[in-house]
Amino acid sequence: MRLTSFAVLLLCGAVQAAPGAVSLEQAGVLYERHCQSCHGANRLGGAGPALLPESLSRIKPDEARAIISNGRPASQMAAFSDSLNAAEIDGLVSYLYQPAATPPTWSDADIRASHRMLADVGALPSTPKHDADPLNLFVVVEAGNHHVRVLDGDRFEELANFPSHFALHGGPKFSPDGRFVYFASRDGWVSVYDLHNLTMIAEVRAGLNTRNLAVSNDGRWVLVGNYLPGNLVLLDARDLSLIKHIPTVGLDGTSSRVSAVYTAPPRDSFVVALKDVTEAWELSYAGEPTFEPRRIEAADFLDDFSFTPDYRHLLATSRKAHGGQVIDLDTGKAVTDIPLPGMPHLGSGIYWKRDGKWVFATPNVSKGLISVLDLQSWELIKEIPTEGPGFFMRSHENSKYAWTDVFFGPNNDAVHLIDKQTLEVAHTLRPMPGKNAAHVEFTRDGRHLLLSVWDTDGALIVYDANSLEEIKRIPMNKASGKYNVGNKIEFAEGTSH
Template sequence: MADTRLAISLRLLPLLLTAALALLPVAVSAETETEALYRTHCAACHGEDRLGGLGPALLPGNLSRLKPAAAEAVIRDGRAASQMPGFAAQLEDDQIASLAEWIYREPEVEPRWGQDEILASQVVHHPDGTLPDAPRFDADPLNLFIVVETGDHHATLLDGDTFTPIRRFATRYALHGGPKYTPDGRHVFFGSRDGWITKYDIYNMEVVAEVRAGINMRNIAVSADGRYVMAANYLPHSLVLFDAHNLDLMKVYPAVGENGQSSRVSAVYAAPPRGSFIAALKDIEEVWEIPWPLPTEPVVSTGHMATPLAPRRSHDTPNFRVRRIPVPDYLDDFFFDLDYQHVIGASRGGEGGMVVDLDSGEKVADLPLEGMPHLGSGITWEYQGRRVMATPHLTRAAVSIIDMTSWEVIKTLETDGPGFFMRSHANSPYVWADVFFGPNRDRVHVIDKQSLEIVETLIPEPGRTAAHVEFDRYGEKLLLSLWEDDGAVIVYDAETLEEEKRIPMSKPSGKYNVWNKTRYEEGTSH
């Protein structure tokens, strides 16, 4: 009987295998077809491994600003003012949907981007010192604005006196974290979501050099003397240091805690009075400080923030060596006091903030800031003889105002919705706060710095997002964005609050004034 059962089983085995194999190709062939479509139509620009090339990286972390439905539209119709063509004539709807779904999947093997890949990516178009030293335009170099237009991935160089565009030029895909200037205002560095750092000579309106620091980059920082650039990466988990002249690679720092755990890097900032970079780590309870070499000549800031002639060092740390500062919670959003002694940090998953003394490494205060404070957009000013800071909240319709001596919340202003950006200027009596999230995103509040009250609510264009203010160097005029693909930059009189001019732009996500950013003006983010 056993032999009979075995014989029957052996006869059935081929049938069972055939049935199993008949099911397998359904899943495999669909995956293979999608991959084949990608190799045929996409890989030439976006890379065989989706790490990017002429086009951006197509990985989930790099596509956070693009919804899947919008990705389908881009594949089908192309993207205006870019090299992305439409494939409606070559691909069926189900093929487009399959490609769009596939690029949002994590790769089976985590892609690598280390020293060899960084070195191979560097391109130097104009070596340092080879371009003329005189500006090719007639405008105040310290009152220029760079306007980042994310709608079609361009930037506009804008005269801050006449508010006339000087040059509009293409940028990398999805710039992130804000451009950073050298102290003289001649060069600006852009960082893209997919890891590219671009050095641009404003005087000559030319790209000087480019290098790819990572696959998914959060932001960049430039040292106070303009000699070094540091990049913060989500993928891979690293900080990367460059010589600013030609973006030559200097060092890669794996973001690994003392316990051996690897971490994404939320952001990196320059702390001029300390002569160091400060990095926020997202997945380990540490803040890192990395000092740069002290300048051989004294550097004097003429702005509101009085940078010492030689940055102070409260600790004996050799140049470019990591100083680990343990903190009692995960931090991924930062604000600093004016002398960079204290960092005010918050975790995106937390319900508050904390204040850490960077010299001692001790926590000195907890802040009751429910609703995800957006500390990176915080600002400060003098109020009744004391320094206060204010921050919007990403999930709460409020602005919190904090005494920076006692670290107490002295007022909470109720707003028409959660906000994203706040801006002011030392010469302006007002703070401008947008209402970026929710149904009232077309509004912007004007807050009196001394009464701590909302004195005006403007609606530049009903139903269209109003966001991100930046003042000119004198605090007399300001720019506000209509944050739409067919948007505009609106020029206001900072005293009368009257609109003066509209400049059409494609989703002008941020405006960055040279004077305010290089002098660390108190009313702008750093």
């Protein structure tokens, strides 16, 4: 399919290719061949983000060239230096910075027109139709074939298997009682599924390129963060009907994409990180909320963040930050920088108690180490060497180990088990040698855990959390993430929020 943005420019004579250079038309063909499967037709985004001038405002062309050539840490962006020459990469960069012939928009009318009711919740039983523990279910995202599986977390047997929208992103979120699970796909579709009745309830397209969503702790609201258009979309959690959209515009008038949105239960609020302005937002959902943002000035652009156990502080970072920063949500002030090397992935960090004091550990997507911080002094306690850069960490209050992957690099088949008291690597497992092992999630009681092998011929592997004995192996096509209902709705120690 020929993309119109470069065709219009050619017809207008706006671009003249230099001798030996790649024309915009040729670059468009390269985009279709190498980029479209992840970044979407018309560059609107898919598994990867949208590639339009509106979404590339903070990336200079030289940086874009480097990313195309060398890939990008903490993403699925591959390196193309072996398959594209310098002229082809230059041509692609020029093409990506050309505006679309028709600027992409997604209005309230578009959102409402996409809304679909698939089942009548009022007509469905309020008690589970299955005999599994509803708080020990696992929702498994099978990325290789765009499916979701629901597993019984006691017997590790499948209860349901259904197709999802393309490239689910940001992790599913649950209603406070655990009955409903909400999904957001990269291409903007939001769905709600009834885990009691194993039935899809509703769906709506909230944007064109979506980052993630959060569910309020009272179960009333779903807030969706979009890259394109840059905004927040508020939905009724019961049926995903549109309440309103909230433009993400900084105090200086700059429009921004949304990096992340999470719920902060003790605060009765959503907290939002903005990618293109140095602000974090807090939106209260207590009482009869207006959802007017409380603006908090940040010291840097924010990509993602974690909360401290009391939800008073954010530990936030961005790709350009040297480590990260601590933001006090009560005072609205940046407290201090976090002394971390490389590119810490704070959004996947976890906390636990060591010698009676809270510590926080984060993987690093550019260096082979785990950084452990004291959550009182914000000082670095230890750097734990690993076999390569990692992406996910998980633990459980009943486990003596923190599990971390080596997601990037030649040793990505390894998983390290770190003793949470000695801060030493106690065990290294290779569940399927030569295949990428990642993303652990514990059962609600912490007795077992599930680990993904991210491969077309991969698996979901069940381990005894104490003996480390393999209990079961379930073949899967790139089982990316798995999420335990009880751990997620209780915001349990050792899991992500």
